[in-house]
Every structure is written in C-alpha cells, then in structure tokens.
Amino acid sequence: MMADMTETPHPLYDRHADTLDRALTAISQRGYWSAYPESPSPRVYGETAAGDGKVAFEAYLGRDFPLDQVGDGSTVRTEASPFGVDLGVGYPHATADHLTTAASTALPSWRDAGPQARAGVCLEILDRLHRNVFELANAVQFTSGQAFVMAFQAGGAHALDRALEALAYAYAEMTRHPGTAGWEKAAGKGDPLRMTKTFHVVPRGVALVIGCNTFPTWNSYPGLFASLVTGNPVIVKPHPRAVLPLAVTVRYARQVLAEAGFDPNLVQLAPEAPGEKLASTLAQHPAVRIVDFTGSSEYGDWLEANARQAQVYTEKAGLNAVVIDSTDDFGGMCRNLGFTLTLYSGQMCTTSQNILIPRDGIETDQGHKSFAEVATGIATAVSKLTADPARGVELTGAIVNDGVLERLDEVTKVGESVLESRTVTHPAFPGAVVRTPTIVRLNADDTATYTREWFGPISFVIGTDSTGHSLELLRATVGEKGALTAAVYSTDDAVLDAAETAAVEVGVHLSANLTGGVFVNQSAAFSDFHGSGANAAANAALTDGAYVANRFRIVQSRRHV
Amino acid sequence: MMADMTETPHPLYDRHADTLDRALTAISQRGYWSAYPESPSPRVYGETAAGDGKVAFEAYLGRDFPLDQVGDGSTVRTEASPFGVDLGVGYPHATADHLTTAASTALPSWRDAGPQARAGVCLEILDRLHRNVFELANAVQFTSGQAFVMAFQAGGAHALDRALEALAYAYAEMTRHPGTAGWEKAAGKGDPLRMTKTFHVVPRGVALVIGCNTFPTWNSYPGLFASLVTGNPVIVKPHPRAVLPLAVTVRYARQVLAEAGFDPNLVQLAPEAPGEKLASTLAQHPAVRIVDFTGSSEYGDWLEANARQAQVYTEKAGLNAVVIDSTDDFGGMCRNLGFTLTLYSGQMCTTSQNILIPRDGIETDQGHKSFAEVATGIATAVSKLTADPARGVELTGAIVNDGVLERLDEVTKVGESVLESRTVTHPAFPGAVVRTPTIVRLNADDTATYTREWFGPISFVIGTDSTGHSLELLRATVGEKGALTAAVYSTDDAVLDAAETAAVEVGVHLSANLTGGVFVNQSAAFSDFHGSGANAAANAALTDGAYVANRFRIVQSRRHV
Missing domain, CATH: 3.40.309.10 (Aldehyde Dehydrogenase; Chain A, domain 2)
Structure with a gap:
C-alpha cells in the first residue's frame, strides 16, 4: 500500500494543526485574520529579536552563503543594494539539468508522504522563517530597497501570511475528497457490488518559482508553498538583484526538510549568472511542470507562450x-x-x-x-x-x-x-x-x-x-x-x-473612498485577493482555489472489497 | 448594488436545493450515488415513457430541427446513422461572429444573477432533460451507434449524473467564500479599520464545447454545465455526425432559460457545415475564453497550442x-x-x-x-x-x-x-x-x-x-x-x-482484479474520476476541482463601513 492510503498523523502536522485549522476558517470567511504579527515591536518579538536578526543578516555579507546544495563549483554574485550597502554574497551555481534531476529524485517520497505530512513540514518551514523574520526583513530591505518596517511587514509577516493562505487553499483542495472511499451499488438480486477506491494526490512534477526584485518573498511564497505542499519539488530562481531573501528562505526550508527526514533537494536555490538565461532554460525544461513568475509583461507573456509543458502562473505589469x-x-x-x-x-x-x-x-x-x-x-x-x-x-x-x-x-x-x-x-x-x-x-x-x-x-x-x-x-x-x-x-x-x-x-x-488607514496598494492576506486572473496584469490570483487546484492531479485505484 | 451582493433565493434554486445538497455531499464522499436512475424500465420511468421518447425522436427526422436561434438562413445536414436509419435533420447554421456576439450580449445579466440563480436554472435544465431522457437516448443511439440500453445509460442518465457532478463542483467553488465579508482590524488607539468586501464571481467569457461522435452528451455535459453555471454563455459545436443529441439538449436548455427570464442565447447550437472548420474559427475567436473538447489527439493538441486566448480542456486518445x-x-x-x-x-x-x-x-x-x-x-x-x-x-x-x-x-x-x-x-x-x-x-x-x-x-x-x-x-x-x-x-x-x-x-x-459486474471501461459519476490530467490522454479530469476552478474569477470591491 502506498503511504497516503494509511496516513498516520505526522508530528509536525500535529504541532501546527491549530494554525492550519484557523487558516482554513479564514479562507472560508475572508474576514480579518493574520497568523504572523506585523509589528516589529520588541513588545511583540522580544527585546533582542531585531538586533539578532541584524547580526544574522550581516554575517552573510561578503562571503559564500551557507547552503548545503551541490553545485557546479562556480559562485554567483549579482546583487547590488539600493541602499548602497556592499552585499557581496556568493551563491553556489548549478545547471538546470542538475537542479531538475535532484528535484525529480526527491519527488516520490515527498508525494507518498501524503497531504498531512507535507502540510506539517511546510507549516514548520513557515514557523522557522517566522523565528528568523528579522533576518529575512533585513535581507529584503537591502536587496529590494524597501524601508525597514515595510520590509518587515510585506517581506516578512505578510509574506508568511500569504504563504499560509496559499498552503491552506492547497490543503483544502487536496483533502476535499477522502483518501479512500467505499462504494457499494445494488446489483439486482445478487450481492451488491462493493469496491474500495483510493484517491492519490499526485504532483505535476518539478515546480519553478521565478522571483522579482521588489518583493522577493511576498510574490514568491504563495507559489512556492502551494507547489511544495501539493507534492512538487520547488526550484527557486531569485531575481539576480534580490537573491539573499530567497537564499535565506531556501536555507531554512532545507533545514526543516532534512530534520523531518525528507530530501532537502525538495527546495533548491537556482542563482542565475549574468547572461546565463537560467530562468528560460529551467522554464522550458521537460521536467518542469509548474512555473510561478512575477515581473515584466514581456517576460511573463514569453513564459506563457513558450513554457508549454508547464502550468504557468504570471503576475505582470498593468495600469492601475x-x-x-x-x-x-x-x-x-x-x-x-x-x-x-x-x-x-x-x-x-x-x-x-x-x-x-x-x-x-x-x-x-x-x-x-x-x-x-x-x-x-x-x-x-x-x-x-x-x-x-x-x-x-x-x-x-x-x-x-x-x-x-x-x-x-x-x-x-x-x-x-x-x-x-x-x-x-x-x-x-x-x-x-x-x-x-x-x-x-x-x-x-x-x-x-x-x-x-x-x-x-x-x-x-x-x-x-x-x-x-x-x-x-x-x-x-x-x-x-x-x-x-x-x-x-x-x-x-x-x-x-x-x-x-x-x-x-x-x-x-x-x-x-479610501480616506483613512487602508490604501489601494495594500491587500490583506486571508481577506483581499491579489490579482484576479481576469485581465492582462495577471493570469491568476495569488491565493484562491484556481491558483492551487491545478498543481496536482488525482489518480485513482479501485479494487473489489 | 450588483445582484450577487444581495442575492435572494431563486425559486428554481429552492426547487432543486435538495438535489444540489445531496450532490455536494456525494462529491465530498466519492462513494456510490446517482441522481438519475439508470434503468430504462417502465417500473422506473412509467409505461409510456419509452414509447413517448421514441415518438418524440422520430418527429425530428427528415425536417428542420425546431430551434429558436437566429441563423444565417442556411441549413446544415451532416448526420448519417451507424444504424442505417435516415435521419435527415436540418439545423440552422450561424457564423462564429454571430454566435459569439449573441453569447456576449447574454453574459452580463447571467453573471449578475449570481451563483444560486444560475445553479437553480441549470438544475432545472437537467431536470427537463431527464424528463425527456428517452428522446435523448434515441438521439444518442442513432447518431453514435450505441445500443439502446447503453445510449439510455451513458448518453442519458449517466451523462446527467456527470453534468450534476460538474455543476456541484462548480457551485462549491463559487460559494466557498461568502459573497460579502466584514473586515475589522485594530488600529492602535483609534477606532478599528472597518470595511465591507464584496466578492463577485466573474465568468471568463464565452465558452465553447466541441462534442464527439461516440459520446455526444456524456463527454459534453460536464464542460457545458460547469461553464454555464459559473456564468459563461456556452456555444455547443456538435460533431457533424452526432448533432441531434446536442440539438435536443440545447433546445431544452433554451426553453428553461427563456422561461426563467434569461436570454436563451446563453446556450446556442453551432452546427458545422462540411469543410467549414467552424470549430477552429470559434476556438480562436477572441471572445471565446473556454474550450472543452473530446476527440483526436491531433486536434486536441492543435487546440491547446492555438486557442491561446482560452482555457482549453481536452480529452484525447490514449493507450489503455x-x-x-x-x-x-x-x-x-x-x-x-x-x-x-x-x-x-x-x-x-x-x-x-x-x-x-x-x-x-x-x-x-x-x-x-x-x-x-x-x-x-x-x-x-x-x-x-x-x-x-x-x-x-x-x-x-x-x-x-x-x-x-x-x-x-x-x-x-x-x-x-x-x-x-x-x-x-x-x-x-x-x-x-x-x-x-x-x-x-x-x-x-x-x-x-x-x-x-x-x-x-x-x-x-x-x-x-x-x-x-x-x-x-x-x-x-x-x-x-x-x-x-x-x-x-x-x-x-x-x-x-x-x-x-x-x-x-x-x-x-x-x-x-475486476471479475464481476464492474468493468475497467466504465466509471461511476460522483465516485470514479474520468481522466486524470496527469498524462497525454487528457489535460484535465472531467469532474474535479481543477476542472471548474478556472472557469470564473473572483473580482473584489471594498468600501469602508
């Protein structure tokens, strides 16, 4: 029997079940809710959190980023801070074939772990990122040019909220049917026909997330976590000028995956060397079956037209x-x-x-x-x-x-x-x-x-x-x-x-008629939708049912009882 | 205010609410259930039903089909029965531009009617088709070559079950969020921020259903009803050799729509003249935003590659x-x-x-x-x-x-x-x-x-x-x-x-190990999935969340309370 037929509660699922339940309620009500406090105040996060995060951020600068990925030996350094700070972080480069092979190898056991185990691990990754949210905020600030409080909120707490929101939609979609069902149909005067049906949640394949310069985490997390929780290994291709926030993300994701006994190559960083066009090579790689992209209309349109083997989600330019x-x-x-x-x-x-x-x-x-x-x-x-x-x-x-x-x-x-x-x-x-x-x-x-x-x-x-x-x-x-x-x-x-x-x-x-503390350019996770998929600025909303439902398929088996 | 913000129960929704509720339970349990009895026995359908259906079918033969659509004046006659029966039914031809314009005109009031009203009308259409299921079965038999009992089951009762199943998924997807939500967020020492948010279900646009020769109803109904209930006007392009079953379907659908006060052009028949390539013209028409197709891999692949303005769902050939x-x-x-x-x-x-x-x-x-x-x-x-x-x-x-x-x-x-x-x-x-x-x-x-x-x-x-x-x-x-x-x-x-x-x-x-009364080539609505979308034979399952979630978008508005 395959693992998701007889799923036992995963300890990480148990640990975070309340958060997931609350998120599932929130996405069905679309009122106000947030899982990750948006105030960077010491009263919320403690006296030392901000300082510790700054120290952790600064420890990355001017050296090779500590990532346990096997690369091709070359190092990529492409960042230049809008704040004029010298970043100088080196990231291990790997080829598209290497990344996709490692991802594909990691897939089967992650698929067979089933929705609950995957949700538990993903929630633990979010929790780990939240514990390091100041470090993340600094990385976002100094690569995107956002001021600190905004980097903390949009790049940290709100990004985590959006990730959780997407995860909740995906979990709801995966579990809307039972893993197994009995089926009994009357058959004239004879015994009824009786069957047991098993419904496997099967990921599409390798997922690619292409990050942007301005919101490296906020715009990447929904796709990253929606793909990962539905069973797809994720290759994270950051914008060359905003690598660090996603490198930090990948680092903690790999830590949690390894601790939970899964292949850390379920989440890999794909830093792009200048002129390499790694994003395009990955996006058209036969193993890559999902692409999430935020950026220019020109490149988004190119992806939609050319990454035909994949389900492509784009957020592009528009005229607000x-x-x-x-x-x-x-x-x-x-x-x-x-x-x-x-x-x-x-x-x-x-x-x-x-x-x-x-x-x-x-x-x-x-x-x-x-x-x-x-x-x-x-x-x-x-x-x-x-x-x-x-x-x-x-x-x-x-x-x-x-x-x-x-x-x-x-x-x-x-x-x-x-x-x-x-x-x-x-x-x-x-x-x-x-x-x-x-x-x-x-x-x-x-x-x-x-x-x-x-x-x-x-x-x-x-x-x-x-x-x-x-x-x-x-x-x-x-x-x-x-x-x-x-x-x-x-x-x-x-x-x-x-x-x-x-x-x-x-x-x-x-x-x-916004005249107070709500602004047209801000959307609240769990309540406001971001993007609609109904005009040329985006072909999907970041977090709704349509955004997650095509990231996996249901494959059924049936046997007589 | 737009209609779906203040939706009042629609009488047709009330009439069929129990059926819908039962279908919603069925799709969440995936056990045995059926809404439309599969036995054509007089004990189920009454002594005269079979004869009446045959008479109704025969009344169509050798004349122009009674359809209240405005066409271009020409008549299409393309059917040849595998049973050697002379059908000779003429169908009113219309151009792609004419059909899409009429469909687009019908869209706004259907969209604004909201999910409940649309579900009620669609359920009434299914009920009307069921009342005429023997007529439908004859039409399926004599165009597809199916024997009568199979035509009654696969072409009638099971097709209606699959339609209801798709409708239930679509209804669940449209109503998983409330139509409006209150949002209240604490704002320091001041009054909390309070907003009302409205979530509009917005159809993609005009939907096209391209029918096949062998299962004109069974393979068309899920897409037809999933698109229609989510607000998209549907143009039904039958296979040239199996027009009658879908003409009968369109006829009753238009009757119900008109009776309910909606534009009957929400469902139109698009019979194709020999060599005309109307399917391809429609599939690439800018107004057409959804295409459902069953047939050859060659044409399905062509649609996926060329109907780029649309969401394309295909069921193609495979190697079972x-x-x-x-x-x-x-x-x-x-x-x-x-x-x-x-x-x-x-x-x-x-x-x-x-x-x-x-x-x-x-x-x-x-x-x-x-x-x-x-x-x-x-x-x-x-x-x-x-x-x-x-x-x-x-x-x-x-x-x-x-x-x-x-x-x-x-x-x-x-x-x-x-x-x-x-x-x-x-x-x-x-x-x-x-x-x-x-x-x-x-x-x-x-x-x-x-x-x-x-x-x-x-x-x-x-x-x-x-x-x-x-x-x-x-x-x-x-x-x-x-x-x-x-x-x-x-x-x-x-x-x-x-x-x-x-x-x-x-x-x-x-x-x-199928050795009894269940066969590998038969799938049961509400329990078995048909197609997975996970291999080259189909890019979607006929009835699941992924099949319906992209047929509409959510567009939100928010105002301060």
Whole structure:
C-alpha cells in the first residue's frame, strides 16, 4: 500500500494543526485574520529579536552563503543594494539539468508522504522563517530597497501570511475528497457490488518559482508553498538583484526538510549568472511542470507562450487607475492617495498610476475643487510625507534599479509637472538612491503616454470630460493592458455602482473612498485577493482555489472489497 | 448594488436545493450515488415513457430541427446513422461572429444573477432533460451507434449524473467564500479599520464545447454545465455526425432559460457545415475564453497550442492497458475483459487496447495457463457474447464511422489473429454496420503497432518477458502516449502495489482484479474520476476541482463601513 492510503498523523502536522485549522476558517470567511504579527515591536518579538536578526543578516555579507546544495563549483554574485550597502554574497551555481534531476529524485517520497505530512513540514518551514523574520526583513530591505518596517511587514509577516493562505487553499483542495472511499451499488438480486477506491494526490512534477526584485518573498511564497505542499519539488530562481531573501528562505526550508527526514533537494536555490538565461532554460525544461513568475509583461507573456509543458502562473505589469468623481473628505482623500504614491517610491505593482479627474473639477466637502486644486492636493500630501528626509526615507525606501531612474528622467518630457521628483540623501545610508514621487499632468488624449506602465514613483493626473469619461478610460486602459488595482472616489452611489460594474467587466479589484488607514496598494492576506486572473496584469490570483487546484492531479485505484 | 451582493433565493434554486445538497455531499464522499436512475424500465420511468421518447425522436427526422436561434438562413445536414436509419435533420447554421456576439450580449445579466440563480436554472435544465431522457437516448443511439440500453445509460442518465457532478463542483467553488465579508482590524488607539468586501464571481467569457461522435452528451455535459453555471454563455459545436443529441439538449436548455427570464442565447447550437472548420474559427475567436473538447489527439493538441486566448480542456486518445500477472478467478477475468472489449464494439475512450501477458503464461485458479490459453479465454468470452446476433448487437451497437472499418481491415496485416472480427446483420436495422471485436497477438517488440491507438473493436494480447516487463511497458506506453484506464490482474499484493505505483507515476486510473459486474471501461459519476490530467490522454479530469476552478474569477470591491 502506498503511504497516503494509511496516513498516520505526522508530528509536525500535529504541532501546527491549530494554525492550519484557523487558516482554513479564514479562507472560508475572508474576514480579518493574520497568523504572523506585523509589528516589529520588541513588545511583540522580544527585546533582542531585531538586533539578532541584524547580526544574522550581516554575517552573510561578503562571503559564500551557507547552503548545503551541490553545485557546479562556480559562485554567483549579482546583487547590488539600493541602499548602497556592499552585499557581496556568493551563491553556489548549478545547471538546470542538475537542479531538475535532484528535484525529480526527491519527488516520490515527498508525494507518498501524503497531504498531512507535507502540510506539517511546510507549516514548520513557515514557523522557522517566522523565528528568523528579522533576518529575512533585513535581507529584503537591502536587496529590494524597501524601508525597514515595510520590509518587515510585506517581506516578512505578510509574506508568511500569504504563504499560509496559499498552503491552506492547497490543503483544502487536496483533502476535499477522502483518501479512500467505499462504494457499494445494488446489483439486482445478487450481492451488491462493493469496491474500495483510493484517491492519490499526485504532483505535476518539478515546480519553478521565478522571483522579482521588489518583493522577493511576498510574490514568491504563495507559489512556492502551494507547489511544495501539493507534492512538487520547488526550484527557486531569485531575481539576480534580490537573491539573499530567497537564499535565506531556501536555507531554512532545507533545514526543516532534512530534520523531518525528507530530501532537502525538495527546495533548491537556482542563482542565475549574468547572461546565463537560467530562468528560460529551467522554464522550458521537460521536467518542469509548474512555473510561478512575477515581473515584466514581456517576460511573463514569453513564459506563457513558450513554457508549454508547464502550468504557468504570471503576475505582470498593468495600469492601475483611480477615478475621482467627488468626495466628502477631500483632505483624507489627498492624504490617502499621497501615502499610496509615496510608499516604497511607488514601486509596488499595486501603486496607482493613472488618476482620472474631470478637467472641470469635482465637488467636495470643501466646496468645488478645480482639476488643478485636486492635483495640488495630492501633490501636497506627497510633499508633506517626504519633506523631512529622515522620516521620508522610512516611507520611500530606495530606488530598486536604474530602470526606474531612467523613467524618472524620461517622464519630465511628456507633460507638465505637478510635483517634481527630488533626490534625497539618506541620513543613515549615504549610498542609497532615494527619489521622491513625481506627478505629471496629462490630458485624456495623451494615450500614448498613460497606456504604458511607468513603474516607479511616477503617476499621472489625467483630465477627462467627465466621470463617465473617466470610467470609459478605466475600462479601455485596464481592459487592454490590465491592472491589479483600481480606486474610485465618489459621494454618489450611482457612480460607485458604475465603477463597480466597470471593475467587474475588466476584472480589476476596486477600492471605494479610501480616506483613512487602508490604501489601494495594500491587500490583506486571508481577506483581499491579489490579482484576479481576469485581465492582462495577471493570469491568476495569488491565493484562491484556481491558483492551487491545478498543481496536482488525482489518480485513482479501485479494487473489489 | 450588483445582484450577487444581495442575492435572494431563486425559486428554481429552492426547487432543486435538495438535489444540489445531496450532490455536494456525494462529491465530498466519492462513494456510490446517482441522481438519475439508470434503468430504462417502465417500473422506473412509467409505461409510456419509452414509447413517448421514441415518438418524440422520430418527429425530428427528415425536417428542420425546431430551434429558436437566429441563423444565417442556411441549413446544415451532416448526420448519417451507424444504424442505417435516415435521419435527415436540418439545423440552422450561424457564423462564429454571430454566435459569439449573441453569447456576449447574454453574459452580463447571467453573471449578475449570481451563483444560486444560475445553479437553480441549470438544475432545472437537467431536470427537463431527464424528463425527456428517452428522446435523448434515441438521439444518442442513432447518431453514435450505441445500443439502446447503453445510449439510455451513458448518453442519458449517466451523462446527467456527470453534468450534476460538474455543476456541484462548480457551485462549491463559487460559494466557498461568502459573497460579502466584514473586515475589522485594530488600529492602535483609534477606532478599528472597518470595511465591507464584496466578492463577485466573474465568468471568463464565452465558452465553447466541441462534442464527439461516440459520446455526444456524456463527454459534453460536464464542460457545458460547469461553464454555464459559473456564468459563461456556452456555444455547443456538435460533431457533424452526432448533432441531434446536442440539438435536443440545447433546445431544452433554451426553453428553461427563456422561461426563467434569461436570454436563451446563453446556450446556442453551432452546427458545422462540411469543410467549414467552424470549430477552429470559434476556438480562436477572441471572445471565446473556454474550450472543452473530446476527440483526436491531433486536434486536441492543435487546440491547446492555438486557442491561446482560452482555457482549453481536452480529452484525447490514449493507450489503455491491462497487465495480467495471475488470477484466482480465470473465468471471471476472461468474462470481464470479454465484456469490456465487446461493449459498444470497443469504441469507448476507456476500452482496453494493450493486454500485456507473460509469454510463459500465468498461474490461475485453474492451474497454469499458457499465453495462448489466456488469449483464447478472453477471445472465447467475446465470442460467447456476440454469438447470437440479436443479443450481440445489444452489446456491440453499430460501428460509428468508416475510420473504424479501415482500421479493422488494416489490423489484419499486423499480427496473428486470435479472434477475427465478423460482420453481423442487425436483426432490427438491416442497414446497421455491425462488427464484432478482433483480438490480435503481438510481441513486446512490435512497438510500432501497439504504441498507436487503434480506436474501435481492436485489441492486442502482447507477449512479455514477465509481469515486471509488462509493468515496464505500461509505464513506457502510458507515460509517452497517455491512457484513460489501466487494469491489473494479480493474486500477489506486491504486484498490485507495483502496478499502483506505476499507475500513480504515469497518472492513469487503475482497476484491480475486476471479475464481476464492474468493468475497467466504465466509471461511476460522483465516485470514479474520468481522466486524470496527469498524462497525454487528457489535460484535465472531467469532474474535479481543477476542472471548474478556472472557469470564473473572483473580482473584489471594498468600501469602508
């Protein structure tokens, strides 16, 4: 008999069963829940946690990363910190054939361990990562350019929440049927037909996760853990500029796997040498049957078209839009949007780019506001958040790479600036590349400019004929190019409903009248979906049933009793 | 507010809620259950049902089919009955653009009706089809060549069960989250953040179902109802030789839709004129976002490669295998396999083709049996079932098309015949094309012959070095070309386990030691999975979570309370 037919409770499953149960409840209710506290406060994590994590991070710098993988002997060093810190970590390189062979070898015993054992081990990996969350946060900060608190939250606690969320969906999907079922059918006057049926959860094969520069953990964890818990060995290919956070992740995952008696090659790091195109080689390797990718539309589209032997999940670029019709809290609206544009210098896939405002202005609690006054209101909010360099950099962080700087330069030529980007000297990291957001005024007919993504601290206030026209533009731009987020501000229920209909039609998640502590660019695990799969910005949501159901198959056997 | 935010119970949902509840229980337990009685007996369906159904069927013949679709004015007549009956039904032709436009127009109100209303309407359609199941069975019989009882069961009751099963999975998937959720997060010393989140079930777009010649309803219904209940308008493109069963289906579906106040163009028939390639045009149409197909590997592979704008579900050809190692019921084994080879003249996608037997023979309850004795045992069982023409044709039915006849001719040249195919005159339908099964002896090295699918009443007994060798060949053939079914006969638990491991590795459903009233080519709805998606014979199972989860997306909106 194969192992998953007679599964005995795994000690790691027992240890984490309460967490899993709570997560399963959360994904069915989609209300507020979090498993990993998002505050890095000593009151939550203890007095020494932050310092210990920093020390652990610094111990990695300037040397070969301690990873027990067999490579081809060469070492990869490709990182350059947006904070100007010298990282200098070397990672063991391995070929696609070597990685896929090691992964394939690890598969059968992991498959046969069954859903509970795999869930237990994966939950223990999450727990191990959480115990080292400050180390992880430092690695995210200094590779992505996120400020510390954001790196701790988005790169640590929230990433772990999203991983747990994906794991819970996958566990629910694997266990929605029993492992075995009795079947008894009346057969005329004779004895009934009686059979025992066994339903094996069979992984697709080797999974590949291709990480991104800005959110190396948050965007990688759902795919990593959804694939792993469903039985697929995972090869983690980090972005060349953000290797460390995933190297730390792989290191602890391998520790837990080995301790639990499994082949640590179930999770492998695949650092890419310059010009090597390892991601493409892996993505088209016959053994690779699942690919998760976050990054450019160009490469995501290439993967979808060319990694045909695999199930490909992509999150790509889009045109996030805001429709401003009216508001009963003009100050709150401006502050809310200002924060969104400032956070991580707008380098989130969810940051708004196209802010659509009737060129005749809008009605507000402060009376009529002209187009210019609305634009200035948002610009002023950004200015206030970034005026003090020491406070500003804790929101903006640093610029992730030179492509953003090039766009900041290019955008000065496309329209009238409402707010200019400034260079800021980081008080703590003089080598950090810091820029404040720019806001550029466009007209509705400047389509060539605003129908492409300007990733970075760049947004447009776009004058339209009316709110109806704004909604038309939302439909057109998101319908064509996709988006991960949309927002609407209106005091008119009919406008809110029209915006909701438009959002449903172009498949984008919509936030209405955010004026307080919730921001359009932030999504809460277990409640908000990230991506919909219903427009060009992503072919899947990061965490839902559709995201996990195709990562394994059910193979049945039946025998007469 | 959009309708699915404030869904009120739909009267059709209320009418069928018990059936749906029972189906939801069945798919979570995977034991025996059926909603639609499989016996065509008057004791079940009443004295007049069979006659009424026959009359209704005959009323369609030789005239234009009564369908309220607007077409382009031309009429399609492409059917030729395997029973030699003159069908002569004309169907209204429409262009791909016309069909997709009508479908797209019908989408929004169906989407906004919400999961319960859609489920209620779909359940009412199934009920309407069930009330007309004899009419449907006749239509299946005379287009597919199935004998009547099989057409009633596989084409009627079981097809409805599979439709309900897919509908239940889809309903479970759509309703696993609430339509709205409250979210409340503590925010320091201030008031907590409070939001209301709405989760819209948004269909992918227009769905296309491409039917096959042999199982026009059974293979089409799961995709049709999974797509429809998740909000996608469905265009049904029947096989040119098996239009009537799906025309009847579309007719009743449109009736129910119209009665319930929905646009009947949510379900449209797309009959294909000779040489028109309407299926390919529709499959690549930008509005078509889901394709379900059953048929040849060549066309299924083409769809997967070319209908890139759509989610494509295919069931294709494979190499179904039987490994015979030993048995404690030689007579039962031979009778069971003989029945499988005879039923519908082996024209099932699940019929065994390659029967792998050690050339030194096997141990049985009747002592050692040589390879030749095993082959003869199976051949004799087939002969007994087909000896009497009147009884035989009720199992074999008729040959579906000339391709099968050509293969029957070709196969006489590839090996030594153990059992020759005979031409049989059907006592009731002198024009029927009836052939009994042939069994051909091959050796393990005749790979060129047995590694292609010989669809029809053709199977091979293949001499191998040992059972281990047989399992190797199962792994190699199914691993390369796929299969929908595999069977093993052995008295040795180690062999059964080895076969199960091989089946898991190549992703094929396995039946062990079938000697009674369960056959490897038959699967029971709500318990057995059909197809696994884990090998080349199909990229999905017909009814499981993975089959339904990608037919819709969740689009969220959130507002402060």
